[in-house]
Amino acid sequence: xxxxxxxxxxxxxxxxxxxxxxxxxxxxxxxxxxxxxxxxxxxxxxxxxxxxxxxxxxxxxxxxxxxxxxxxxxxxxxxxxxxxxxxxxxxxxxxxxxxxxxxxxxxxxxxxxxxxxxxxxxxxxxxxxxxxxxxxxxxxxxxxxxxxxxxxxxxxxxxxxxxxxxxxxxxxxxxxxxxxxxxxxxxxxxxxxxxxxxxxxxxxxxxxxxxxxxxxxxxxxxxxxxxxxxxxxxxxxxxxxxxxxxxxxxxxxxxxxxxxxxxxxxxxxxxxxxxxxxxxxxxxxxxxxxxxxxxxxxxxxxxxxxxxxxxxxxxxxxxxxxxxxxxxxxxxxxxxxxxxxxxxxxxxxxxxxxxxxxxxxxxxxxxxxxxxxxxxxxxxxxxxxxxxxxxxxxxxxxxxxxxxxxxxxxxxxxxxxxxxxxxxxxxxxxxxxxxxxxxxxxxxxxxxxxxxxxxxxxxxxxxxxxxxxxxxxxxxxxxxxxxxxxxxxxxxxxxxxxxxxxxxxxxxxxxxxxxxxxxxxxxxxxxxxxxxxxxxxxxxxxxx
Amino acid sequence: xxxxxxxxxxxxxxxxxxxxxxxxxxxxxxxxxxxxxxxxxxxxxxxxxxxxxxxxxxxxxxxxxxxxxxxxxxxxxxxxxxxxxxxxxxxxxxxxxxxxxxxxxxxxxxxxxxxxxxxxxxxxxxxxxxxxxxxxxxxxxxxxxxxxxxxxxxxxxxxxxxxxxxxxxxxxxxxxxxxxxxxxxxxxxxxxxxxxxxxxxxxxxxxxxxxxxxxxxxxxxxxxxxxxxxxxxxxxxxxxxxxxxxxxxxxxxxxxxxxxxxxxxxx
Numbered sequence: 001x002x003x004x005x006x007x008x009x010x011x012x013x014x015x016x017x018x019x020x021x022x023x024x025x026x027x028x029x030x031x032x033x034x035x036x037x038x039x040x041x042x043x044x045x046x047x048x049x050x051x052x053x054x055x056x057x058x059x060x061x062x063x064x065x066x067x068x069x070x071x072x073x074x075x076x077x078x079x080x081x082x083x084x085x086x087x088x089x090x091x092x093x094x095x096x097x098x099x100x101x102x103x104x105x106x107x108x109x110x111x112x113x114x115x116x117x118x119x120x121x122x123x124x125x126x127x128x129x130x131x132x133x134x135x136x137x138x139x140x141x142x143x144x145x146x147x148x149x150x151x152x153x154x155x156x157x158x159x160x161x162x163x164x165x166x167x168x169x170x171x172x173x174x175x176x177x178x179x180x181x182x183x184x185x186x187x188x189x190x191x192x193x194x195x196x197x198x199x200x201x202x203x204x205x206x207x208x209x210x211x212x213x214x215x216x217x218x219x220x221x222x223x224x225x226x227x228x229x230x231x232x233x234x235x236x237x238x239x240x241x242x243x244x245x246x247x248x249x250x251x252x253x254x255x256x257x258x259x260x261x262x263x264x265x266x267x268x269x270x271x272x273x274x275x276x277x278x279x280x281x282x283x284x285x286x287x288x289x290x291x292x293x294x295x296x297x298x299x300x301x302x303x304x305x306x307x308x309x310x311x312x313x314x315x316x317x318x319x320x321x322x323x324x325x326x327x328x329x330x331x332x333x334x335x336x337x338x339x340x341x342x343x344x345x346x347x348x349x350x351x352x353x354x355x356x357x358x359x360x361x362x363x364x365x366x367x368x369x370x371x372x373x374x375x376x377x378x379x380x381x382x383x384x385x386x387x388x389x390x391x392x393x394x395x396x397x398x399x400x401x402x403x404x405x406x407x408x409x410x411x412x413x414x415x416x417x418x419x420x421x422x423x424x425x426x427x428x429x430x431x432x433x434x435x436x437x438x439x440x441x442x443x444x445x446x447x448x449x450x451x452x453x454x455x456x457x458x459x460x461x462x463x464x465x466x467x468x469x470x471x472x473x474x475x476x477x478x479x480x481x482x483x484x485x486x487x488x489x490x491x492x493x494x495x496x497x498x499x500x501x502x503x504x505x506x507x508x509x510x511x512x513x514x515x516x517x518x519x520x521x522x523x524x525x526x527x528x529x530x531x532x533x534x535x536x537x538x539x540x541x542x543x544x
Numbered sequence: 545x546x547x548x549x550x551x552x553x554x555x556x557x558x559x560x561x562x563x564x565x566x567x568x569x570x571x572x573x574x575x576x577x578x579x580x581x582x583x584x585x586x587x588x589x590x591x592x593x594x595x596x597x598x599x600x601x602x603x604x605x606x607x608x609x610x611x612x613x614x615x616x617x618x619x620x621x622x623x624x625x626x627x628x629x630x631x632x633x634x635x636x637x638x639x640x641x642x643x644x645x646x647x648x649x650x651x652x653x654x655x656x657x658x659x660x661x662x663x664x665x666x667x668x669x670x671x672x673x674x675x676x677x678x679x680x681x682x683x684x685x686x687x688x689x690x691x692x693x694x695x696x697x698x699x700x701x702x703x704x705x706x707x708x709x710x711x712x713x714x715x716x717x718x719x720x721x722x723x724x725x726x727x728x729x730x731x732x733x734x735x736x737x738x739x740x741x742x743x744x745x746x747x748x749x750x751x752x753x754x755x756x757x758x759x760x761x762x763x764x765x766x767x768x769x770x771x772x773x774x775x776x777x778x779x780x781x782x783x784x785x786x787x788x789x790x791x792x793x794x795x796x797x798x799x800x801x802x803x804x805x806x807x808x809x810x811x
Binding site for chain 1: 593748
């Protein structure tokens with residue numbers, strides 16, 4: 001072949017190959033969300049938020065530093081999204097490829113353009129009438145893997161939605177909602193499994209944690225939070241009380257890839273207040289469970305409040321960190337509990353490293369060497385009423401704390417409140433409320449207040465506090481630039497210096513952040529702060 | 545909707561209920577109000593189904609205070625519907641398992657928490673009581689659209705507070721203020737202090753009605769001080785200011801107040 005012809009042919013081939021590559025580039029689908037991405041957590045480029053706590057540790061600590069203590073007072077709103085849906089907005093939004101994935105109350109969900117807040121798609125579940133969900137028709141957020149989003153529902157299903165359209169890919173029933181089961185938890189996705197739990201501790205359920213195959217929705221394992229006959233711990237429930245003993249799981253856990261363990265806090269035993277029918281410690285209610293992520297096998301447990309009678313679910317957010325305590329590197333799980341105690345546990349054994357009240361706590365003096373609380377007498381609810389601190393809502397609750405590893409500080413929005421607790425014998429009817437008592441706020445409660453508290457996890461000692469007028473139910477976010485974001489019950493969005501609690505900036509959102517925290521990410525080179533408050537989601541950034 | 549007894553509801557109440565609830569529409573007024581058996585039954589139902597959220601005394605724990613629902617103008621019929629159907633989009637669930645009789649029983653009990661029925665026979669002269677009210681109370685309290693606004697509107701006091709509580713309030717005063725009526729004194733950098741009652745507050749600001757009935761918001765950092773007062777602006781009316789007989793008359797008048805129709809022009 002002539003040399004020129006050959007060159008021409010090569011050119012044509014090269015051009016067509018290039019065109020083919022271009023075509024492939026244009027038509028290739030965007031990369032799917034991988035397990036590795038979730039494992040990597042919050043990366044310095046700030047391009048994503050792929051799991052409830054930002055990373056599997058639940059630290060809610062962002063490496064981003066564009067917004068600083070010096071410039072935070074220059075934040076300006078970029079857009080506001082109105083959910084148009086009533087109810088508490090407790091979600092943690094996920095971010096991937098400049099799109100936000102948001103769940104709202106009553107199982108409505110959206111994909112939003114993160115640049116403008118404009119809706120891309122909306123999903124709304126047709127919920128059955130007569131839901132028995134206790135304590136709010138809420139949802140705490142999506143999980144994600146591949147091209148699927150995972151969302152639990154108030155009628156105790158788990159759904160996989162197509163990330164691009166919001167269409168249902170699969171829908172599995174976790175349990176029959178008519179017998180008191182519901183689900184509000186944000187799933188975590190570990191490898192190829194979606195891990196979730198059920199609510200219903202006020203309805204005589206038997207709680208469990210489930211794992212489902214992300215691809216198919218097939219259930220991979222179930223761990224009952226109340227052991228059945230023949231299982232260790234079953235003896236901690238009198239007669240048949242284990243069948244209706246509660247111990248729901250409605251707040252997202254953490255995952256330690258090194259040990260391949262998930263850590264989940266469990267809810268109150270039931271009936272909540274009248275406990276004659278459930279003599280014993282009532283394992284594994286009000287506990288932290290360490291389960292093998294592949295099999296659901298229990299590795300260890302720690303029960304914060306044996307035989308709880310105050311509805312102090314231990315469904316707060318567990319936070320993992322590797323820190324140095326007394327010169328020794330320790331793998332810990334940090335946990336501020338509704339019962340008023342802050343705990344640092346060794347997450348390889350479940351043993352207590354530090355435990356100390358972080359609010360006024362009248363039911364127990366301290367945690368003994370054996371890990372059990374040393375209780376004061378006279379704090380069992382009865383028909384006449386007994387006064388105990390904390391109150392039913394607790395020293396803290398489901399709103400996420402944050403941990404700043406650079407200063408080794410755990411932050412929590414704490415509540416100072418007491419209550420008169422009453423108890424009476426309830427009858428169990430499937431699907432009916434089964435609490436056996438109630439609370440009453442007394443005059444002493446006029447002085448109830450809240451505070452953002454900074455705690456040293458080595459000792460449980462307080463480093464500083466910022467007091468609120470009334471108890472706040474907002475979650476927290478820290479950043480590597482030394483900021484902590486919070487909110488008060490009166491609707492103020494607050495930015496403070498995380499080193500000393502000095503207030504740096506505030507904005508009246510018109511409604512409180514409740515049960516969730518701001519998140520932060522980078523978009524087109526600018527750090528954004530995303531704030532769910534009331535029925536809105538507002539994005540903030542520094543001026544361009 | 546059919547208004548029949550639940551098959552599980554047995555006994556006298558059900559028999560009574562059959563005749564009461566035979567109509568297609570719910571009665572506008574609770575047919576079991578004041579019925580002691582119904583109140584007792586309602587207490588059990590309230591405690592089992594409602595107290596966990598609304599509190600043992602119905603003054604609110606996780607859910608709102610519901611002792612003042614009548615005072616705020618809600619009707620028996622509307623409240624019955626709320627119990628049965630819940631409040632859409634809120635945490636108040638529908639209660640399809642609560643029968644009609646049980647719903648009315650709960651309301652009969654709740655009514656006793658709001659304003660227990662007086663055990664003594666009524667005494668005092670309401671006409672004279674109204675005159676006493678106009679002379680001593682109407683500067684701050686409104687009734688049926690007339691009077692001051694600094695204190696709570698008393699148009700429904702007769703259904704919202706027991707006689708004894710109102711008596712104590714008049715005779716001894718209180719340090720326990722209803723939200724929206726907490727006394728506060730703001731001291732500006734210059735000029736006299738501003739006294740009023742707090743309508744709202746956050747860490748940074750306070751919204752008040754001052755003693756001239758001006759509603760206004762103030763930023764706390766622009767004030768020399770913001771002080772929550774422990775004494776109410778309402779004077780204590782001891783026997784030297786208000787005789788026992790006049791007090792009886794005033795209380796009798798107040799107990800007659802059951803709300804009013806705002807569509808009717810006040811006198």
